[in-house]
Amino acid sequence: MPRARRPRRRLTRGPGPLRDTLTLVTLPLLAALALPAAFAGGGTRRWFGGRADNQRAEAQAAKDAAAAAFYELDTAQRDLRISIETITAVDDSPAARRAVGDFDALGRRIDEASHRYIDAVDAHDLDRDDLEASAASRARSELTAAKEELGRVKQELDRFADGLGPLLGKAETQLARLAPAVERARQALLAASNALDSVRATGLKADDLAARLAALSPELTKLNQGAGQHGVPQTLERAERVTREAEAVRVEAERLPERAAEIDHRLVSLRTRAQALTTRSEQVDPILSELRRRFTAACWQDLQSVPDTAAENVRRAETKLAEARTARDEQRWADATALLSTVRALLNTTDEAVSAAGDRLHRLNAVQKDPQQEIERTRFAIRDAQRLAMAGRNTPEPRHARPLDDAVARLERAVATLEGRHPDYWHFLMETEAVRRSVAHVVALIREERGAAAH
Known part of the structure; x- marks a missing residue:
């Protein structure tokens, strides 16, 4: 049988001093209890404690880690885009075009991973007062997966960046050369113009040099327009060409007074020589x-x-x-x-x-006075070649001996032509010269072969 409730005792039965006193005490107490709620406002989160709050904290940590991975990937992509733009500004090779295509493909992978992260963040409000432990757990799982995907894409991006080293180094080298090259071209043009002015001030004309310098004016305009309009390789090539041609104009302009004096000297010298040849002829x-x-x-x-x-x-x-x-x-x-x-x-x-x-x-x-001198000179050349051919050998090489034997026979025939009543001395001289040339050829051949064998 249920236990009977004990009736509540009433403290007052009607108006009186005690009831008024209780009323005065109770109202300030209620007001004091209500104050914290009034000042806290509507954003105060209810405190559940236990498992739900642990899951919320883990989910928040996963969200922070994913945000850091997202920021790191975004920063790396921006830096790499600058590198790609540097390469494309300088290099139009197949390798450079391939790198651009690979970067675009990586960009699509980055977009996919980024959307997955953003969707995970948008799908879970971790600040909700009534966030359940299961929802916080799902949020942690999805945000962790998004972070890992961002990390994998970041690794792909890093590997790709490492592979760009040679292309990027070449591009940066060219870019580093660009400004100095353009400045050198400008200075070369200025130096050529100053040299031309100096020469003209002496009374010398240099119309051809002035025309060559004027032809470089459109090139200077293109240099001033910059590599952004004309391309880095083209601008570098143009700057180097302008520098080279302007330098040539400057050198020729500076040398013009000397050239004029040289022409004057040659005119006098050649006229004197022509007069002397007239006398000799x-x-x-x-x-x-x-x-x-x-x-x-x-x-x-x-x-x-x-x-x-x-x-x-x-x-x-x-x-x-x-x-x-x-x-x-x-x-x-x-x-x-x-x-x-x-x-x-x-x-x-x-x-x-x-x-x-x-x-x-x-x-x-x-030779008419003493043909024997020419004969002995030729015989000496033959004997010298024969000794060289036999040096260190019992028998000479046939390819050396045969032309030397022919030289001996040819000399004997030439000597025989002197026995007539009216010898052809000029033919004799031409024959002995020819014999000496053939012998000299054999000597050169022997020395070349032995030099090669020694090495």
């Missing part, structure tokens, strides 16, 4: 007359045209000299230089022809 006819009188036709026939050729060459040289003088006066330096080169070639040819006539008479006189 007049002596060819007496030499030919003596050759005709004392030697067979074979000794002088090839010299018959020397007087006429010499006179014609000197006449042409004097004409070219006059043209060179005109070009010098008009300050057409390149034309003057080319014309003087032509004059020099004409005079060299004439000098050789005139000298050949006198040399022919001298050599023929010597």
